[in-house]
Amino acid sequence: MNGHGAKLALVGVEKRYGDITALHATDLEVKPGEFFSLIGPSGSGKTTLLGTIAGLTPPSAGRIEVDGEDIARLPPYRRNVGMVFQNYALFPHMSVFDNVAFPLRARKIASAEIAARVERMLKTVRLPDVAARRPTQLSGGQQQRIALARAAVYDPRILLMDEPLGALDKNLREEMQFEIKAFHRQIASTVLYVTHDQDEATTMSDRIAIMNEGRVVACGAPRELYEHPVNAFTASFLGSANLFAIAPDERIVPGPAHVRLASGAMLNAVVATQAQTTRGSHVACVRPEAIRIAPSGTMAEGDEWNAMEGRVADVVYTAGTVRYQVDVGDGTAVTTRQPAIRRTPLFERAQPVTLAWPASATLVISRD
Amino acid sequence: MRSEFAVEARYRVASVVATGFAVLILVYLALPLFVIVPLSFSDQSYLSFPPTGWSTKWFTRIAENPVWLQAAINSLIIGVPVAFFSMVLGTLAALAVTRGGLARAGLVSVLVVAPMMLPHVILAIGLYPLLLKFGVLGTHVGAIIGHTIIGVPLVFITVNAALAGYSDSLELAAMTLGADPWRTFRTVTFPMVRVGIIVGGILAFASSFDELMLALFLTGAGTRTLPRLMWEQLNDYLTPTIAAVATLVFAFTLVLLAAATALQSRARRGLGPRRAAADDRGAS
Numbered sequence: 001m002n003g004h005g006a007k008l009a010l011v012g013v014e015k016r017y018g019d020i021t022a023l024h025a026t027d028l029e030v031k032p033g034e035f036f037s038l039i040g041p042s043g044s045g046k047t048t049l050l051g052t053i054a055g056l057t058p059p060s061a062g063r064i065e066v067d068g069e070d071i072a073r074l075p076p077y078r079r080n081v082g083m084v085f086q087n088y089a090l091f092p093h094m095s096v097f098d099n100v101a102f103p104l105r106a107r108k109i110a111s112a113e114i115a116a117r118v119e120r121m122l123k124t125v126r127l128p129d130v131a132a133r134r135p136t137q138l139s140g141g142q143q144q145r146i147a148l149a150r151a152a153v154y155d156p157r158i159l160l161m162d163e164p165l166g167a168l169d170k171n172l173r174e175e176m177q178f179e180i181k182a183f184h185r186q187i188a189s190t191v192l193y194v195t196h197d198q199d200e201a202t203t204m205s206d207r208i209a210i211m212n213e214g215r216v217v218a219c220g221a222p223r224e225l226y227e228h229p230v231n232a233f234t235a236s237f238l239g240s241a242n243l244f245a246i247a248p249d250e251r252i253v254p255g256p257a258h259v260r261l262a263s264g265a266m267l268n269a270v271v272a273t274q275a276q277t278t279r280g281s282h283v284a285c286v287r288p289e290a291i292r293i294a295p296s297g298t299m300a301e302g303d304e305w306n307a308m309e310g311r312v313a314d315v316v317y318t319a320g321t322v323r324y325q326v327d328v329g330d331g332t333a334v335t336t337r338q339p340a341i342r343r344t345p346l347f348e349r350a351q352p353v354t355l356a357w358p359a360s361a362t363l364v365i366s367r368d
Numbered sequence: 369m370r371s372e373f374a375v376e377a378r379y380r381v382a383s384v385v386a387t388g389f390a391v392l393i394l395v396y397l398a399l400p401l402f403v404i405v406p407l408s409f410s411d412q413s414y415l416s417f418p419p420t421g422w423s424t425k426w427f428t429r430i431a432e433n434p435v436w437l438q439a440a441i442n443s444l445i446i447g448v449p450v451a452f453f454s455m456v457l458g459t460l461a462a463l464a465v466t467r468g469g470l471a472r473a474g475l476v477s478v479l480v481v482a483p484m485m486l487p488h489v490i491l492a493i494g495l496y497p498l499l500l501k502f503g504v505l506g507t508h509v510g511a512i513i514g515h516t517i518i519g520v521p522l523v524f525i526t527v528n529a530a531l532a533g534y535s536d537s538l539e540l541a542a543m544t545l546g547a548d549p550w551r552t553f554r555t556v557t558f559p560m561v562r563v564g565i566i567v568g569g570i571l572a573f574a575s576s577f578d579e580l581m582l583a584l585f586l587t588g589a590g591t592r593t594l595p596r597l598m599w600e601q602l603n604d605y606l607t608p609t610i611a612a613v614a615t616l617v618f619a620f621t622l623v624l625l626a627a628a629t630a631l632q633s634r635a636r637r638g639l640g641p642r643r644a645a646a647d648d649r650g651a652s
Binding site: 092103 | 540541542544549
């Protein structure tokens with residue numbers, strides 16, 4: 001294993017099918033050895049983007065640079081890019097050994113070296129004893145590990161993964177997330193990972209790009225993306241968010257602000273620096289875990305705090321946390337998430353409550 | 369994937385009425401065989417059913433008459449190349465339609481399969497002047513050309529079914545792993561569809577071997593096939609020799625179809641879990 005990944009840079013990469021643009025001109029930079037995820041709803045272009053890099057969907061325009069070399073016009077078999085498919089795409093008519101040896105044989109490597117490298121790779125994915133079996137004799141998780149081994153055995157410059165855990169059940173998926181991370185540390189390749197599962201992306205990635213309607217709409221480290229969403233879509237796609245519409249005529253100036261909502265209520269908030277201050281509508285974004293809940297009348301608004309009175313509309317308990325939906329009047333529901341501590345009574349439906357959250361957790365961002 | 373409910377909710381094929389009906393249909397389909405096979409062992413010199421006595425003299429009669437042997441050889445000389453060309457062309461067509469990303473794949477499919485739907489007499493009438501013009505009418509080549517037209521759809525269908533049986537991500541994966549298109553075909557596509565190709569080839573051979581209408585139009589005295597000779601003999605002499613030939617052709621076809629079926633079911637098993645014996649080969 002060569003122990004370093006390549007730098008990947010997309011410059012104006014675009015994919016059109018006739019009049020339909022599946023991927024708008026996209027610029028993206030992935031650092032050597034980085035674990036980078038693409039997330040977004042289905043049809044957002046993330047798989048198309050992956051396909052342009054693998055060479056399976058040739059881009060209509062743009063450059064794809066691996067360590068500075070443009071590979072956009074190369075056929076897939078000359079790109080030296082590894083790819084792990086969602087359905088594993090293991091060859092059913094070959095043994096596990098032949099599957100992993102496949103890319104090495106395509107590169108005309110001597111058979112003694114092939115045997116050694118395959119053996120080493122099967123050890124890396126902790127399946128040293130299955131070489132003679134057929135892929136269909138392995139469990140889903142094992143097949144996934146063989147797919148990883150096959151895509152990495154030839155030290156590809158970039159390793160692409162297209163929802164590799166999509167077919168596994170939840171517990172196995174979480175286990176495999178750690179496996180893939182450990183694998184990534186071991187082979188130190190640059191990984192571009194596509195998923196629609198935001199938890200998976202935040203757990204595994206150094207950086208994440210959020211895609212929507214054929215564009216990268218936000219890019220950054222998981223915590224940065226979560227705490228500084230650029231617009232309403234990214235705020236609600238990564239995690240959940242309470243979005244309060246701001247009055248359309250409100251003046252938006254970056255920094256601490258006292259803003260009026262469309263409903264007429266006032267909020268103490270912070271206007272994000274990247275919020276478009278000239279035009280467009282805005283929302284105030286508050287994460288559910290930032291909002292405290294207490295019996296009605298026990299918390300009051302201050303300069304640094306917001307408070308709203310309401311009635312509990314729904315209580316959902318999920319292992320260890322409880323989520324309340326609170327109706328704060330005129331049909332607006334605010335969601336708050338609290339740790340549910342053992343034997344502590346929960347609020348009940350229709351109970352009047354006060355919600356309170358700090359101004360610093362109230363971020364004014366553009367709607368679009 | 370099969371639902372877990374399937375065991376409970378499967379159609380009750382085991383019911384008495386359904387079984388009886390199924391047996392009746394099978395008898396109806398096989399009825400001509402129940403007539404032709406006994407007839408070929410008849411001791412009478414004309415076709416009458418049921419036979420009053422038994423003999424194998426009609427089979428001896430075939431062996432004695434070189435005309436039957438010549439026709440059988442003609443059938444093979446035509447059938448084997450038909451199978452070969454059908455396999456090549458049918459496989460290429462199936463690959464183009466299923467994996468080629470053609471804009472008009474549906475239309476191409478219909479055109480490839482059309483000769484199967486078309487009455488053979490129409491094909492024959494169309495081919496006749498064409499082959500005459502190229503000077504291959506009445507030759508083996510002419511018959512091979514004609515029969516390949518009806519053989520290609522059979523291979524096309526079986527190979528398409530094989531291609532539909534697995535995801536094209538196998539080929540895409542092979543390419544990302546560094547295999548050029550030829551290597552991808554050789555190491556992935558061909559092994560996956562090999563059985564489909566062979567089964568299609570057997571069907572193409574069998575259909576050429578049994579085909580009469582094109583043979584009537586396109587073969588000559590020196591190149592006539594078994595079905596054509598049977599047809600001619602049937603017009604002139606109505607002896608159980610015909611039944612004996614039919615029985616032989618039937619037995620031969622049965623062997624071919626059995627081979628095709630065995631291949632297909634073995635292929636289905638082969639891609640599933642393998643027995644322990646296969647595991648002992650080791651990683652070599």
